[in-house]
Amino acid sequence: MPDLSTLNWTAIVAAAVVSYAGGMVWYAPMVFGKIWLKTLGKTKESLGSPTNPMIVGFIVSLLVAVALALLFKLLGVIDPVLGAKMGLFIGVAFGALNVLSDSLFSGTPIKLFWIQQGYRVIGLVIMGAILGGWK
Secondary structure: OOOHHHOOHHHHHHHHHHHHHHHHHHOOHHHHHHHHHHHHOOOHHHHOOOHHHHHHHHHHHHHHHHHHHHHHHHHOOOOHHHHHHHHHHHHHHHHHHHHHHHHHHHOOOHHHHHHHHHHHHHHHHHHHHHHHHOO
16 A cells, blocks of 8 residues: 555645535535435425534545545556546446445435435546646
C-alpha cells in the first residue's frame, strides 16, 4: 500500500468537497430533492435535523476520496479522463450494481435507486477526474 504521506491531500480534500457540494445540488428541491422525499414517503420535517447526516456524509466523501486516491496511486492513474472513467467503472460495478440487487430484494422503489445511485456514480466520476488530473 502506498505511503499516505505521498498522496495529494489538496486534491483529496477538493474532490471530497466538490462531490459533497454536488450532493447539495443533486438533492435540492429543484433537482431531485422533492422526488426523493416523495419516493421515500417522507417530508423534510420528518427527517429531522440534517446536521449529523451532513457531517457523516462529508466524512464519507473524504474517506471515499482517500480510497480512490490510493487506488489511483497503485494503478498509476494520472489523467483526468482516465480518472473519470475509473470513477464511472467503480461507481457502477462496485456500488450501483450491488445496491440494485439489495433494492430489488428489499422492494425499494427503483426510482429511489436511480436517484441515490445516480448521485453516487456521478460523485465518483467527478472525484476521479479531480484526483486523476490534479498535478
